[in-house]
Amino acid sequence: MNFDILYIDEHLIVLNKPAGLLSVPGRYNKDSAFGRLAAEYGELHIIHRLDMDTSGIIVYARNKPALTHVQQQFEKQRTRKVYEAVLTGVLPGSHGCINMPICVDWPNRPLQKISHTKGRYALTRWQKLGTTDKGSRVELYPKTGRSHQLRIHMQQLGHPIIGDVFYAGDAARQEKRLLLHARELDFTHPVSGEAMAIVCRPDF
Template sequence: MIDFVYAPPQTPLDIVHQDASLIVVHKPAGLLSVPGRGAHLADCLIARLKDAFPQVLLVHRLDMDTSGVMVFARTPDAQRALGQQFEKRMTRKNYEALVQGAVRGKHGTVDAPLIVDWPNRPRHKVCAQTGRPARTTWQVLAPEDGNTRMKLTPITGRTHQLRVHMQALGHPILGDQLYAEDAGQGWPRLMLHAGMLGVAHPETGEEMVFRAACPF
């Protein structure tokens, strides 16, 4: 196994939206959402945001290898309001993924409880006995060179949920070196992108939908 070297992209911040309550950013693949353990993992999206917006506050996360839309709060009140929306599953989220092989059918649901795979952390696994409920709906967008482009909608928000559920479906996400085995190699990145996020504005209650174009 090749030793992991953290080399995040040095691209400028891609601000999708900002106002007095929140900031929405398009996170690139390969950049941590928050600092990891150790000085070598200090570079992350929220640290870069703090250079421009010192009061910015975390609301949710995306995996390092996943790109896409993230929302941050600019006040403690906004952080609480947005955090409750994520906790109560009041947000709307869609992801785009390129998965291995030809998926049968046009749409479906994966309902498979998940738990940490302790001997193999940070991996997670399906466990019907002790796993936490996890549900993902999927829709085929198009076949693509023997593989399949899909829209994935997480109903719950478990760690690595989409990655484990696609593996359980028999069509792991390409470029996923944790779960895709042979399909994890030969791709420039994890082929998973958070393309849409819908939230209620923490001040006005107005529904706001933010999008970031899929880069693959």
């Protein structure tokens, strides 16, 4: 694999993960960005994940102290994450916020669902960038990191992400891939204390 590495040192590897590749090995599908990087670079630790269908920025730690430091930043919401997506249709308004709790849809795993009784707090802010012949291009700012959060929140807006085979109808399956990309990630370097601002533009 020709890795699209955005940053690397003795503590971290930041990768532009392609759509269609798992972040970490699955139960049945063992091929993953983690496995491929570990085979090339040795010791590696999982800090966070991206959905298999989502492309973009993902960070792995190369030692346990770095893992602990950066993982705590994610857990305490001290990171800044920006995603870019293309939604079906013309999204009304210029910006908004979705606060809907999410839980696993057990009979239909790995799907998630909105549940105001069993769901966990999930908040997404969105900003419309414009419209194209495909639909509405938006920036998404997740405050929380629930599984499928951005995908199900956009569905709840009535404008699912194009290419989403889980939450969009046939009209949204006009692309071979999910048009969702982790575009920006800000965090603090675990050793130097430097403010890291990683940017990787989508190719769609």
